[in-house]
Amino acid sequence: MELKFFWAQVRDLTVASLKSRYRKTFAGFIWVVLNPLLMFGVQSLVFKTFMRIQVPDYNLFLLGGLLPWIFFSSTIQMTTPLFVSQSHLLRSFKINPMVIFGSQVLDNFINFVASFLLIVLPFYLSTGRDFSTLLLLPLALIPLLIGTLSIGVALSTINVFFRDTNFVMGFIFNLLFYVTPVFYPKEYIPTNWQWIVDFNPAIYLLNPFRSLIYFSDGTFWMATLKGFGVSLVLFSTAVIIWKRKRNAFYHKL
């Protein structure tokens, strides 16, 4: 299918599902911003005020990791059951399953952008950082988008065959949050434990964003390069899993 058609389908489906959601309740929109704001507020209170983590501009540091983490984890947890929950639609007629997928990711990405504009931007500007740095933002977000999408597609496909995948992933994500340097700097980890971070794909996808808005230095390019590398590996894995399973997929839905 041509990319243009694909995009038109993803766009229309996303707009319609936003419409459907907010017709039911406007609280949904408020929650989109309130949820990360509350998570940020509590974590900032606990780690900065109670535990006194010594990091300059800790709020911005925390947001730089927490916001992409929320996008990453919530998108994956929302998309893992997607093929199964939309099985009726997928079996009914020829629809590119990636349209449904793309639409859910776009929906979450819109939330990400909304919370970026409403929460991160004020903090960013209040620290007197250079506004023009933000022009590189799209570049920082590409690995995050591709990586999240790829893990989501792979897990959603696996979930068709093993229906407890989402349950298992919920558990794994709880663990992953603590071993991914989101609310603490990587330097806090003793050297002999650093491998935990080195083998954690999540951090490579999150790093470019934090590197850009918090460190605002040369580390950005290296972080982005690594992010692209990891997201490419994840993408290839997702393609292989999808191609191998696409027939049995319809049989098993």
Add this chain to the structure above:
Amino acid sequence: MPSTINSEVLLSVKNLKVHFELEHYQHHGLRDVFVSAITHPVEFFLKRPELLNVIDDVSFDVTRGMRLGLLGVNGSGKTTLCRCLAGMMVAQSGSITTEAEVRAIFDTGTGILPELTGRENAFLLARLFFPEVKDLKPLVNEALEFSELGHFLDVPFRQYSKGMQARLMLSLISAKSTDVLILDEVLDGADYFFQQKLSVRMRNFIQSAGATIFVSHSADQVREVCDQVLVMNKGKIGFIGGVEEGLDYYHKNLAPVS
């Protein structure tokens, strides 16, 4: 099959084979997999999955103007065959050669977003059915008129009866002529009068362009719509030819052995 000789071939199926791995049926979840990998490691890593042949060496042509009825008992491979023709599944071997545009529908009870109205769902469905159409308005409006759903169009889709859902879906899928239209057991939801109306629309549509593949268990519907019949039997073609002979074959050969 005199009508197919010398006709333009829209879709050519050659030695098509589709199989599924049966391993997935033994494990229900990741936790099962984990447990069997630990308790029976040798079997787990060395055992080859069993294969279930769903389509076994099937070849036939679909020609322009053909109204092909597809018959067979449950599990004989009809839907899998249709999914391959529609491009949803990829066969492990064999080929489907086509330049034609193939459109298929397998179930009519599908609103994409049940909270939205029938009309809104119709536009969304049209975007998915006809991605190449830029301005969907005239096409969708015609389909909505054809559906005769009237003021129900502005009611949320989740409140629709099965019959109303079928009307909406069938009106839409047939709103634009296509080379090959596949209808897999979808007429049953609609009432008799709407079936008649749709049958006329499909005939006009076939006359103007392509071919139809029609899956049904109803002999009356097959007689009404089709001019040829293909009977699937355990993944193979049991019969292909005239409607009455096909129905005869179906009733005589596929009856359960008691």
